[in-house]
Amino acid sequence: xxxxxxxxxxxxxxxxxxxxxxxxxxxxxxxxxxxxxxxxxxxxxxxxxxxxxxxxxxxxxxxxxxxxxxxxxxx
Numbered sequence: 001x002x003x004x005x006x007x008x009x010x011x012x013x014x015x016x017x018x019x020x021x022x023x024x025x026x027x028x029x030x031x032x033x034x035x036x037x038x039x040x041x042x043x044x045x046x047x048x049x050x051x052x053x054x055x056x057x058x059x060x061x062x063x064x065x066x067x068x069x070x071x072x073x074x075x
Contacts, residue, residue, distance in 0.1 A: 002023070002024050002025065003021045003022070003023055003030065004021060004022045004023075004024060005019060005020075005021055006020045006021060006022050006029075006063040006064070006065075007019070007020050007060065007062070007063030008020075009056070009057060009060055011057070017032055017033055017034060018031070018032055018033040018034070018054075018055075018056035018057060018060050019031075019032040019033075020032075020056070020060060020063040020064065029064065031054055031056055032054065033054035033055050033056040034054060034055050034056075035052060035053070035054055036052075036053040036054065036055055041053075
């Protein structure tokens with residue numbers, strides 16, 4: 001598996017989060033963000049025990065190729 005960093009939040013404290021990655025073998029995105037711990041928001045989701053939810057700033061969607069309009073990851 002080769003992960004490719006597509007974009008990192010320039011406003012992140014210490015530059016550690018949020019980040020969008022592309023896995024070129026699985027053809028999937030991985031998103032690093034703040035773990036959602038708010039019970040009210042989580043209760044509105046049908047979330048299995050083996051999944052978690054992270055949040056990223058709205059402007060981070062610019063790193064998804066489909067949002068940029070080119071339809072492919074920059075790898």
